[in-house]
Amino acid sequence: MELLRSKKFVFIAAVVMLCVYIVPLGSYPLMEPDEGRYAEIPREMIESGNYITPMLNYVKYFEKPAFLYHINAVAFKVLGENEFAARIGTALCAVGGALATAALAAFIYGRAAGIIAGFVTATSLLYFAIGTINITDMPLSFFMTVAFAAFYVAHRKDDKKYYLLFYLSCAMALLTKGLIGIVLPGAVIFFYILATKQWKLFYKPLYIPGIILFFAVSVPWFYMVCRDNPDFFRFFFIQEHFLRYATKMHGRYEPFWFFLPMIPAGLLPWTAFLSALFSKKSVLRSPHTDEEKLGGIYLIFWFSVILIFFSFSSSKLIPYIVPCLPPLAVLIGGDAARMINDRSWHGFVLPALFVTTWLLGLTLLIYPNFSEYVTFARVWHISLKAGLALIAMPLLALYFTRRGRKDFEKAICSLIVCAIFFIWGLQGIYGIVASERTMKYVAEVIMKDVRSDDTLVSYNEVLQGLSFYTGRRVAVVGDGGELSYGASCPEGKGWFFSEEEFEKMWLDGDKDYIVVIENDGRFDSLSDKFRSGIKRRIDLGKYSILYNR
Numbered sequence: 001m002e003l004l005r006s007k008k009f010v011f012i013a014a015v016v017m018l019c020v021y022i023v024p025l026g027s028y029p030l031m032e033p034d035e036g037r038y039a040e041i042p043r044e045m046i047e048s049g050n051y052i053t054p055m056l057n058y059v060k061y062f063e064k065p066a067f068l069y070h071i072n073a074v075a076f077k078v079l080g081e082n083e084f085a086a087r088i089g090t091a092l093c094a095v096g097g098a099l100a101t102a103a104l105a106a107f108i109y110g111r112a113a114g115i116i117a118g119f120v121t122a123t124s125l126l127y128f129a130i131g132t133i134n135i136t137d138m139p140l141s142f143f144m145t146v147a148f149a150a151f152y153v154a155h156r157k158d159d160k161k162y163y164l165l166f167y168l169s170c171a172m173a174l175l176t177k178g179l180i181g182i183v184l185p186g187a188v189i190f191f192y193i194l195a196t197k198q199w200k201l202f203y204k205p206l207y208i209p210g211i212i213l214f215f216a217v218s219v220p221w222f223y224m225v226c227r228d229n230p231d232f233f234r235f236f237f238i239q240e241h242f243l244r245y246a247t248k249m250h251g252r253y254e255p256f257w258f259f260l261p262m263i264p265a266g267l268l269p270w271t272a273f274l275s276a277l278f279s280k281k282s283v284l285r286s287p288h289t290d291e292e293k294l295g296g297i298y299l300i301f302w303f304s305v306i307l308i309f310f311s312f313s314s315s316k317l318i319p320y321i322v323p324c325l326p327p328l329a330v331l332i333g334g335d336a337a338r339m340i341n342d343r344s345w346h347g348f349v350l351p352a353l354f355v356t357t358w359l360l361g362l363t364l365l366i367y368p369n370f371s372e373y374v375t376f377a378r379v380w381h382i383s384l385k386a387g388l389a390l391i392a393m394p395l396l397a398l399y400f401t402r403r404g405r406k407d408f409e410k411a412i413c414s415l416i417v418c419a420i421f422f423i424w425g426l427q428g429i430y431g432i433v434a435s436e437r438t439m440k441y442v443a444e445v446i447m448k449d450v451r452s453d454d455t456l457v458s459y460n461e462v463l464q465g466l467s468f469y470t471g472r473r474v475a476v477v478g479d480g481g482e483l484s485y486g487a488s489c490p491e492g493k494g495w496f497f498s499e500e501e502f503e504k505m506w507l508d509g510d511k512d513y514i515v516v517i518e519n520d521g522r523f524d525s526l527s528d529k530f531r532s533g534i535k536r537r538i539d540l541g542k543y544s545i546l547y548n549r
Contacts, residue, residue: 004112004340004409013416017122020424021091021132026084028430029440029465035134036439036465037061037482039086042073043468046081052224057462058473059486059495062235066221067175068136081468086134093142094131098122100142101326102333104149107156108295109283109334116412117333120273121326123419126266128426130319136177137319143173145326147185148302151205155198156291160207167210171217178236180309184323188305192298235485254316259307262318266325268360269390269419272352273332276339279347283334292334299327340408345401354394361390364425378432386425393418442516442543443469450514459517460499466516477502477515506548507533515546 004010030036037056044055054061054069071089079085098121106114121127131138147169154162166185173181193201226232264271277284284300287293303324310320339346364387368379393415400411435441446456447470458466460478467474475495480487487496497505506513507529517523523544536547 004115004413009413010115013119013420017119017420017423018095020420020427021095021122021128022088024427024430025087025091025132026082028083028434029438030083030086030468031133031430031434031437031465032439033462033464035086036463036468038068038072038134038136039081040464040468042069042076043081043471045069045073046076052221053228055491056464056486057467057476057483057495059483059492060229060489061482061486062229062232063482064136065175065178065236066225067172068134068139071139072134087132090134090138091132093139094127095122097131097138097142097145097326098127100145100149101329104145104152104326105330105333107149107153108291108330109337112340113330113333113337115333116336116416117329119416119419120270120332120336121329123416123423124266124270124325124329125268125423125426126262126318127322127325128423130322132427132430135319137322140173140177140181141322141326143169143176143181144185144323147173148188148298148327151185151189152295152298155201155205156294160210163205163207163210164213166205167207167214168217171214174218175221184306184309187309188298188301191301191305195297195301196294256311258316259311259318259321259324262321263307263324263328264356266318266321267328269357269393269415269422270329270332271356272349273336274328275352276335276346276349277331279349281338281342281344281346283338284331295334296331299330302327336412340412343406343408345408350394350397350401353397357390357393361387363387364390379428382425382428382432384425385428386422389418389421389425436542439463439465439516440469442466442540442545445538445540445545446470446514446516451512454512454514457502457513457515459502459515460522461518463516475502503527503530506530509533509548512549513547515548517544517546518542519544 030039041054041056041061044058045051048055051066051070051073054064054066068089072086075085075088079088098118101121102114102118104114105117122131127141130141147166150162150165150169154160154166170182170185173185175181189201189205193199264274267274276282280286283292284296287296306324307321310316313320335346339349364383368383396414396418397411399405400407400414443466450456450470450472456466456470456472456474458474458476462476462479462481462483463474473495475497476483476487477497478499480496483492483496486492505511506515517526519539519542533548534546535549538545
């Protein structure tokens with residue numbers, strides 16, 4: 001495997017991919033609501049000097065642990081309070097997760113499989129999309145990937161230093177998104193032990209230095225936040241874990257099968273290689289060694305336990321299944337490396353590659369010409385780069401393997417190159433989507449004439465990025481959403497109002513208000529009495545800014 005053994009090819013491809021991930025991070029504004037939220041909390045930490053109690057819009061916010069806030073605060077300190085700094089932590093976690101995936105694949109299936117698996121992970125649609133925005137799911141996926149890889153290597157090599165990495169990663173996953181950081185690895189390992197009858201794994205991983213490390217890393221912040229906020233334990237562990245999982249309290253209910261189509265969609269442009277895993281020649285169905293057999297069992301449980309766990313949940317969001325992608329990438333990497341050795345495609349992977357990549361590629365090229373929402377002039381560069389890269393993938397694969405050529409290594413390498421161009425093209429979508437879902441441009445208009453005694457108001461919606469971009473507290477009228485708990489605390493007094501309460505304050509004229517309201521029916525629902533108090537209105541597409549002065 002000359003190309004995959006070539007340090008030059010791997011280095012150049014990795015550098016280009018890294019640039020695609022990192023370089024554009026500051027080129028588009030923070031998107032509502034998640035990116036604004038996870039930037040504002042660390043900004044307020046820096047402003048207040050309190051890194052223990054998370055505050056959002058200056059009220060307590062206990063829905064997530066503190067890891068992402070802390071790394072974002074460090075980035076803000078070093079790089080300034082900007083979009084690049086807000087996303088760099090997540091992006092580095094994505095790159096780290098791809099490297100951990102590559103390392104595990106190399107351990108189980110060999111170096112070539114590791115290289116392929118790393119690129120498959122980093123260039124998959126869902127992994128890339130979540131890895132380049134400021135949310136908690138990619139850091140969680142990173143730590144869980146490292147934990148799963150470390151556990152497998154530790155028990156196969158019988159090397160306890162890897163158990164230290166396992167326990168450290170579980171502690172960091174706990175600090176990133178809560179109990180699932182330890183529940184899911186524990187469940188996967190439990191079913192793996194039952195399936196393989198390796199009963200010693202019930203006690204051998206109980207490595208005292210690792211357990212001490214786990215508690216030394218994870219306990220301090222939880223202890224301090226519970227000490228300073230007696231309600232934290234009930235809200236975070238009872239409401240945000242058990243009730244959120246078992247009930248529809250957050251309005252994120254989806255049917256049980258919701259995540260099933262997200263897996264093949266999220267793996268694009270590598271979806272076709274899933275079908276190859278069902279082939280009799282695949283690493284999954286025909287493992288050559290005990291290592292491949294045990295590795296395949298472990299990876300299947302890694303994928304299926306996480307998928308089933310979130311499928312049973314009453315709260316479902318697409319980013320939840322990002323941790324399902326690395327084990328599939330390891331299997332795809334191992335199977336692709338075997339295809340190179342076998343000099344044959346497994347199953348119907350080539351026809352499936354034509355169907356999946358051409359379907360999406362042609363859609364990207366044709367749809368903008370007929371869309372009512374976006375013009376071809378705005379997206380031509382995205383359509384050409386991403387669309388043509390997808391269309392080229394099966395053509396190059398066929399070219400390098402047709403008739404007597406059988407150069408499967410060049411075919412796989414060409415797919416990697418095309419996949420990198422695919423995600424490079426997709427990066428441009430953020431500039432379009434973010435411009436429609438950001439508070440940046442609204443804040444820029446407000447800051448031109450805001451006065452020190454003006455009160456900013458978010459009307460019937462919590463606009464997370466408004467505080468970040470203005471550096472000011474924002475009053476909330478109507479539904480407090482995720483800030484409802486904080487609104488009930490002393491810090492929320494005088495900053496959360498019903499529509500009736502605020503209408504009176506608006507018309508009294510005792511204070512000057514600047515109201516931001518979404519033009520999706522909210523403005524039209526305002527009473528005539530409220531409208532009579534509007535002295536000035538500025539329309540900015542999706543939002544309007546209203547003044548009573």
